[in-house]
Amino acid sequence: MKIYVDADACPVKDIIISEGTNAEIPIILVTSFSHFSNAEQPSGVETIYVDTGADAADYRIMKLAERGDIIVTQDYGLASLGLAKGCTVLHHKGFPYTNENIDQLLQTRYLSAMARKSGKRTKGPRPFTSEDKEKFRGAFKKAISDEK
Template sequence: MKIYVDADACPVKDIVISEGTNAEIPVILVTSFSHFSNAEQPAGVEIIYVDSGADAADYRIMKLAARGDIIVTQDYGLASLGLAKGCIVLHHKGYRYTNENIDQLLQTRYLSAMARKGGKRTKGPKPFTAEDREKFRELFKNTINR
């Protein structure tokens, strides 16, 4: 098992790194070159840099991930692909994507995009809270301890 993080805008990288390395599970952060850093990572953490294209990180994660791996992302499209490949996919706000909820999430995203295209204003995501952070930590710990 490996853990892949869609890391460009992931607010829980520190939790994934801490808990993943404690459990001795390799953590792979996939991020664009625009987020390049020379910072040292703990043993068991690898950073893969990709082009800044819209879905470059998603494509790399899907190329590398295998059945049973964990993917952390807020991208519904990547979540859908990960589920189809047999991966466990988690959102940073503390919920697990499933075959039961992904269609509704994708439909909502599509309808919001169509509304914006038609000139309507839609609400953005709610701010990330300390409660969301703890909810993710618990979900992540339970997931890697299975």
């Protein structure tokens, strides 16, 4: 098992690295070159840089991920592909993507995009809170123990 992180705007990388390395699970952070960093990562954490083009990180994650891996992303499209591949997929706000909720999430995303395209204003995501962070920690620890 490996953990793949859609890392460009992921606010829980610290939790993923801490919990993943404690469980001795390899972690792969996939991010665009526009987020390049010389920061040294702990043992067991690899950073893969991809072009800045739309969905480049998603494509790389799907090329590398295998059944039973864990993917952390806020992208519903990537989540859908990960579920189809047999991966456990988590949102950084602490909820798992499932075969039961992914269609509704994709439909909501589509309807919001159509509304924006027609000139309507839509609400953005709620701010990320410390409660969200702790909810993610719990869901992530559960995903690790369920997959082991």
